[in-house]
Amino acid sequence: MKKRIIAFLLAAVSLVSLAACQSTSDATVSTSVSSSQPEASATPTPTPEATPTPTPTPTPTPEATPTPDANANTDDSCFDNSAFLGNSLISDLYTYALVTNSDYYFKNGLTVRSVFTEAQAGSETGTPVYDAAVSKHYDKYFLMFGLNELGWSYPEVFIDDYRTLIQTLQKDEPGAEIYVQSLTPVSAKRSKENLYGVTNDRIVEYNDMLRDLCKEMNVTFVDVASAVCNDQGILPDGAAPDGVHLNIDYCKKWVGALRSALEN
């Protein structure tokens, strides 16, 4: 009986603590990546095939960087009514607020295939990333995929799936401009580790294939890799704590390359 009383008292204290903390375990997630969570309007055709999910193992250096001034003295009107779609690298752009007049549709680990099936993190509706983006009808779409597909057995499958994405986007948004961004290089250390196919040789191979695909599909290829690599085509040490995900200074270089591409 004593034990039951103790258990009851402890449970009561727990409930009081819970109330005091206002823990919203039943709260719906509304941290919206885009300006809204629109419902799907397109019906893309994802390929039903297993997708490897690379799991980067970060080995970063603890260090702080100063407050960003990314938008200082820059004209970002070229990003008006545009959307970024992609993987965790797009997450960095969103978080750092380097381009604030664009909408962002991303999820860590997203691929050219799962973009049709996976919802954004925190989505209340479960609407796939692609559907959420096209339902808002943007003038420009900036695509960033490939990092999570480096481990795929056949690069041709990546290109085929990317072609499907572009074709679907061209069909659903015939007036929109499509920009395919290159993969960004990784650090020498990360490349040497060769985890999940993440090597700079593989990245160059993918970028060459993407360049050809863009010519074939008549869309713009943006070589953002050149903006962040050193003269050996490698991501410099210190540019990314895990050798992959760019810090804010290198994200600024990336956005600078995009601005240049849009001006030309």
Next chain:
Amino acid sequence: MKRCLYALMVLVVLLTGCASSGKTFTSSPDKLASSILEQASFTDQLTALPQDAALRLYGLDAGDVDSCSVYVGTGSTAEEIAVFRMKDESLVDTAKQAVDKRIQYQTDNFESYVPTEVPKLEKAVTVTGGTTLIFVVSDDASKAKSVIDSLS
């Protein structure tokens, strides 16, 4: 006895996850956040966000927040520091809800990508005092908690 232990575990989790410090933080959010950055344990490279970007990230209304200081990691980790000073004490609940949503959002983002980040989110430290809320996702939750305890 099992029930007793279970209730105790629930209590410990709740008290660890969200605690009222019982004190009023007088230092500025910038000072509090930079102290945590210097003294707590992080594996990622944290970057301070401008206030408007920080509020957007947490979905908070600028009208509710007196000042804030938020540091974020790269896309490789969920590590983060957020200090919000709300305009009055009743708005601290709003900040708590924003933090809960942020935890859920990041968990959703990392659980199938870098699963090792999820325990950091589960052990994230949230402390309130007066109009201030402090939220830390770090490599060492107990160290983060003791650092926060030492702040005023």
